[in-house]
Amino acid sequence: MGLIWLKKPVLWHSSRxxxxxxxxxxxxxxxxxxxxxxxxWYTADWDYGQTTLAFFCAAILASAIINRFAWFRARSAISENGKAxxxxxxxxTAAFRYTGARQFHLRATNWYAPPLAAILGVAGMLVFITGVISSRFHFLMLAVRPFYWPSEEMGHSPPIATRAGWISIAIMPFMIAFATKVNFIGLLTGTSHEKLQVFHRWSALFMxxxxxxxxxxxxxNDIMMGEMVSSYKTSPWYWTGVAALVPQTYLIALSWGIFRNPYYEIFKKLHFIASxxxxxxxxxxxxxxLTSWDYFWATAAIYAVAWLARVVRTLYITGLGLPATIESAGPALIKLTVRAPARLSWTPGQHVFVRVLGLGVHTLTSHPFTVSSLRASGAAELVLRVHGGLTRALAARVAAAPAGWATRxxxxxxxxxxxxxxAAYERVxxxxxxxxxxxxxxxxADLAEKLKAGGIACQRVEFVIAVPDSDTYEWMEPTVTAAAAQLPLAAVGVRVHFTRVEAAKGSDASVDVVHERPVLADIVREAHASASKVAIIACGPDAFLYDVRNxxxxxxxxIADGFGRCKDLFLHTETYRPSYMEKF
Structure with missing residues (x-):
């Protein structure tokens, strides 16, 4: 078996x-x-590697253009022009947004698929990588014949193996780019890093x-030529290929949710080692x-810059830790309040990854939580539902210190x-x-302040909350009632749905309390009929979002059929359940 070394002299590119x-x-x-x-063979990197590179770049560019169009459209007023x-x-726009909203549910396994737009994106990757055939283009993995050379003298590298190798290595930089938290693709497309994980996983599978x-x-090929044994013993290409394929297979197999989710922290560490x-x-x-190492330099640059940006920003903002207090916020809920320095800034709806110091082995882990307070409050408040791991350890500390546990x-x-x-939408x-x-x-809370100040297009905001009981609602009630009290009844509506039958405790008069689950489809239809420009923002478990999306x-x-009052219906969804493969 060959030794582990590179061909000498080591070059940037090999000869053509x-x-x-x-x-x-x-x-x-x-x-x-x-x-x-x-x-x-000597131009295969240009033919297949650069073609794959161009495909991904074109798809990202198209997504960036759509994002900028959505950005400008959100800021422009809808003109009636006398049209009904x-x-x-x-x-x-509605036709495009349909693909972003439509979702499927496989009841047999209780699996909620990504939105149709993501499915189409993944399908596009599959079609392009396996083969594109038209009157002008005949290329990529399965579209070119022959798969094997008809004569040994034409080379020992089968054409299908050559092209598949270059396609594979060209996917690599994008696979990593989809995975980073400081995400350059996300910056261009206006998509948060966790929503790009579906493309990270599928591009890794295609690779x-x-x-x-x-x-x-x-x-x-070598078996047919009778050279398999000698090639494996003498050629470093075979055993280095096996050495790469084994951990790659492990990465793909163990990244499926059934293996990944139950023991995520262990999975994450082993994932880095195998990678x-x-x-x-x-x-x-x-x-x-040829140019194979160029793709490694690109991958290394993408990952290193993203990682360095995270580290530098984290050290600048939080140093060696910010003072924090952790206390109970209700049944199976804990609230983490962090004293926010002036250099820490966030906008409503953003999340941070939290590493709690002084918590034993859990100090080595970080977890994402949404900041539930506004920057003007001077403190970053995060409300956590107790599940396992970090949140269970925090709940144990809080139980031992009823007045709250102080840490960093x-x-x-x-x-x-x-x-x-x-604020640019008439109804939210x-x-x-x-x-x-x-x-x-x-x-x-942010919209309520802007509505009170005036000068925005938004005329009314509806807040619909579905919680099990009033104890679960208690932590948010002061903020909800205070924000609603700033506005006249014509500008705000708050509905709290208690999904468990009980007597409401101390509900404010400005809040409508309903003792049943919300019919989300009816609420969406109400929103659609309420104005010409409407935004719907939803956050909840998978089943909740499934109903809203569809x-x-x-x-x-x-809207696409040309009916109704609404002309611009914007949807944004978030899920509060733990998301995986997002901590690169």
């Missing part, structure tokens, strides 16, 4: 001068074939599939062939939030399920 061919043993057609575009129904641009397609044709082994083995395996925390962030101004509906109120509550999708079809 063809060598090793026995031209005398080839036919004229074979000589022409090996230098034809999409078949030439939506204009063409309204219909087109693994193309790696398999790269690997097995070599094995088949390091994979990258190191793959780096040696490609051995600066390190904050990484803020991240996420909204990329369009809610905020829908909260359970502790999803941590996301919508600061948005409500009701909004139906309303978008109504």
């Amino acid at each position: 001068v063809p060598s090793g061919y026995d031209y005398d043993a080839m036919t004229d057609e074979q000589k022409l074939l090996i230098v034809t575009r999409w078949h030439d 129904g939506p204009r063409f641009v309204d219909k087109l 693994w599939v193309t790696s398999l397609v790269h690997t097995f044709p070599f094995i088949i 390091g082994i994979f990258m190191a083995a793959l780096f040696i395996h490609v051995n600066f062939r 925390v390190v904050l990484d962030g803020p991240y996420g939030g909204l990329h369009v101004p809610l 509906y905020l829908l909260a399920g359970g502790t999803g109120a941590t996301f919508t509550l600061p948005l409500f 009701a909004v999708a139906e309303a978008q079809l109504v």
